[in-house]
Amino acid sequence: MAAGPLTTALLADLGRKLSAEERETLLIETGQILSNCNPVDEIGSATGIVIGYVQSGKTMSFTTLTALAADHGYRMVIYLAGIKNNLLDQTTKRLKSDLQTEAENMKIFRVLQSPTMAEDSATLIKNTLSQRRKPVVLITVLKHYKHIGELTQIIKTPEVRDALGSQGVLIIDDEADQASLNTYARKNSKAEDWEEDEFSSTYSSILDLKAALKNHTYIQYTATPQGPLLINIMDLLSPKFHVLLTPGGGYTGGKTFFVDQPGLIVEIPRQEVYHYKLNDLEHCPQSLIEALQLFLIGVAIVVEIKQKARFLSMMVHADRETDASKKFHKWVKAILGSWADRLNDLDEGDPSRLELIAEFKSVYPEAVKLMDEPPAFDAVIEALLDVILDYRIHLVIGQGSKRSPEINWSSASAHILIGAEMLNRGYTVEGLAVSYMPRYTIGKANADTIQQRCRFFGYKRSYIQSCRVFLPEGTIEEYEDYVKHEEIMRGELSTKSLEEFEKVLVLSSSMNPTRNNILTKDIVRSKLLGWRQLNALQHIEENTRIVEEFRAAHEFTLFEDYKTSDRNHLMAKVPIDEAISFLRDFKISNVPDTLRKSSTIQYLNHMKEHTDLKYAYVFDMAYQVNQGRERSLIEKDGKLKINNIFSGASLSGSLVYPGDRYVYYPDFLCIQIHKIRLKHDSEWNRKILYTLGIYYPESLEHTFVGMP
Incomplete structure (x- = not known):
């Protein structure tokens, strides 16, 4: 489908991030998606799956799809934007920014986050749809049955139903496999049958929303390679088409880390692998100290010396328990404070300062081993004196009804994020260079769980030599299996229809590395x-x-x-x-x-x-x-x-x-x-x-x- 003025303007703006070839690929693949959608003015429905890599640009894809749909006459786009409020906020903000809905396009798009009946959102939507300039209504909603149900009520009101008529609507389900059937497959209820109340009603609410729209297309965005989960989605929502997204040239995914450059992976010793019951560490593990040192050296080289990035970040994901995050936060804060004091407050000849510099020098070979022309260690230490005074530590954990504060990435050269489930799938960690994940797992994790922790994938080609991922031995093996499986799956999908692929998915042992643990x-x-x-x-x-x-x-x-x-x-x-x-x-x-x-x-x-x-x-x-x-x-x-x-x-x-x-x-x-x-x-x-x-x-x- 040809790009109209909105899509053309968006692609031009993306020229700062993407090459001409990447923009062309993005437009082609977005056109493939929209061409399979239900026609803009015909009663009916369609369902499709869009499959990308983790952190590979799915948001950019559906933002471009929004612009292209608006160019071709669609009047409403609904985004099921994650299961946590921070993800909903993140998606809404990204849409507003990329589509410039609060600047030159403010009369073209009307963005509503979590509309409700109490706020009389039905009247606002009706009035927007009735305007002669035909603006497009963009609705972001939490992927939760109550929020989706509230939106369905609004859609069913006579004023919205009449104003919308048979005009085209897109429903974009971001991270389509999240809050899905798979979440509930392991419930050990003793009832003989699975009952509706054993499930989140998320998918039932999605079906109700679909039923309320005369003309719509439901598009599931996912990066999951987990076979059984895709089977569940295919059965329940019956997708008729699929599109594979091509990552940009700067993308570094699982293949980069676990196949092409395995030197980016560092094994955490067994005795330092954390578990709040089985191995509740009393002292900061040495591997975390080394990870912090590698990170600071990376910031000194990439940000201060070579100036390839404005900042870098590090993620510490210890355990799902918030107490573990608080413990690691305390350790990191104490270590960095001590290092800052020793490097900048003590005399150059002080034994404590010299000892710390020697420690950094001992990990320096690891930090630069993948670099063609590494800077001298003395230059790195000189830059590090400023870096150690220019960092921020962020404790990213759920705090009841409160949302985690938004991170101001431009406020420091180095950011260290410490958290639990809030750092899982969907959460964007800008400039991520070093990941420290000492999580102890009992038994083999399934693919969707592994995928949730792939925050270290993304567009990092310009500083990949300074990236490191610290993992336990067993987790490294699981990621290697995951990457192999992901490549097999994409290879099959690139040449097969969904019907053909589903048959391979069910019958091929290579297509599901965690099948026996479901x-x-x-x-x-x-x-x-x-x-x-x-x-x-x-x-x-x-x-x-x-x-x-x-x-x-x-x-x-x-x-x-x-x-x-x-x-x-x-x-x-x-x-x-x-x-x-x-x-x-x-x-x-x-x-x-x-x-x-x-x-x-x-x-x-x-x-x-x-x-x-x-x-x-x-x-x-x-x-x-x-x-x-x-x-x-x-x-x-x-x-x-x-x-x-x-x-x-x-x-x-x-x-x-x-x-x-x-x-x-x-x-x-x-x-x-x-x-x-x-x-x-x-x-x-x-x-x-x-x-x-x-x-x-x-x-x-x-x-x-x-x-x-």
Whole structure:
């Protein structure tokens, strides 16, 4: 799509950051995204995924998309801007700055952060949409069901609904996998089924927002390489297109740190790896002292001597517990204060001063080992005398309802940020050079957790020689696996459609390095044991096609002759990979069953690799009942679900019928295909659809639990 005046102006402004080639790539990829969106003036919807690297410029992409959409007549853009207020503030500020909404474009864009009914935001939005100059409404909202629900209420008001009509709306979900199904997959509830109230209602609220808009496109921005999570998103929100973002030439991601230049990684000794219970350090670890020294030397060289940056920063991420952050903050503050005093207040010949200079000299070779022409150590120490007096330490932790104060990056040459979860995904650390992350993990972390801590990725090519990342041995190995997996995933996505990619994602062990750790023993014992039913009330035509194609591809035989069409069922013994493919293809659009389906696939893949599980049984229930067996549709907590798909036992007829739950083989995973004719006092009455019943055998549960 051609750039209009807003996009042209934005790209020109980005000329300070991007080369001409990078701006051209950005425009091409943004055009690909918008060209797949629902047309600006047609009722309908579309969903897509935009996949970038961590810290690679996703915000720049959706800001450019906003400008291009405005140039082509879209009237509203909604941003689901993270799960924390600081991320919401960060996104809003960035949009206002890049799109100059408070300068020359103030009459083109109207930015609203967290609009509410109480503030009469509906009237403000209606008036904006009704103006003859056709300004674009930009709405940033916290990714939380209450905030999204409040916005949905506003959208549903008659004044906004009438003013918006069928005009195009974009919903941009930043960090789409955050606050998602995966967050709740590990809940060890003892209930047999996943219930709606076990989940954040985030995705339900997104679906409600989508339903309130006549013409919209939902665009998920993510950098996650975690296979099961992408499967969850694909099932629930059914994306139809994807775009891979190309990072700029100055980008330094996982491949740079863990493949191309492994010398950037420093291993933290095992005894210095922090855990608030298992290893609550009493004294500042030596590795942190060395990290601080490397950082200050880097600032002296990059900022003071070579002047390649205005400032650099360091991040210390010790543990999720805020007390740990406070402990490390105390250590860092005391160390830097002592160094400043010794270097600048003591005489040049003072033994304490000379000892400190000797310590810096001992780490100097490590600091400059990747530099082609490093400055002399004496020049570095001379510059360091000023650096040690020009730093700021920031404790970045949650403080109840208070938001962390915004950092004034221009206030110092060196910034040291110490914090916990506030420094995770989405938080931008400007000029990050040294990262110190001594977090002790029990077991293997999953890919999305690893990704959250990738703040050290980004555009650092100009000072990459002074970057260092301090990590425990096990974490280094996890990052190496993560990077390998990320490159495989992007390679597959670059040549495959989403449908083709999803099949590879499910069946390829190389596509999910943490698959075996997704499920807990409690989940397998409580939720993946015995009979469970799915409620496939959406995608009726697509699921009908999927079932018919599966039937045609397999040879079914009669399970047992119970003499009546309602009780006679066909069965097929199928390879486990084909059972997995069938589950993958079958569409589910409610939160609990989407998670059940995804977890079943993960469970089967795990068992396939670690046991002799090679087959599953698929049953075509009551195959002669063309109109389906009648089942009631009931309402529970505002949600519709099929009351019970399984027929019970019966003593009537020529043979005793044991019931649908006995149509199975007890030592195999069994999938029943049920054709259902709904009974309900609504438009659902007499609708015919397919849904599934799944039997998880006790033998597999024991095998799973017994594994180390």
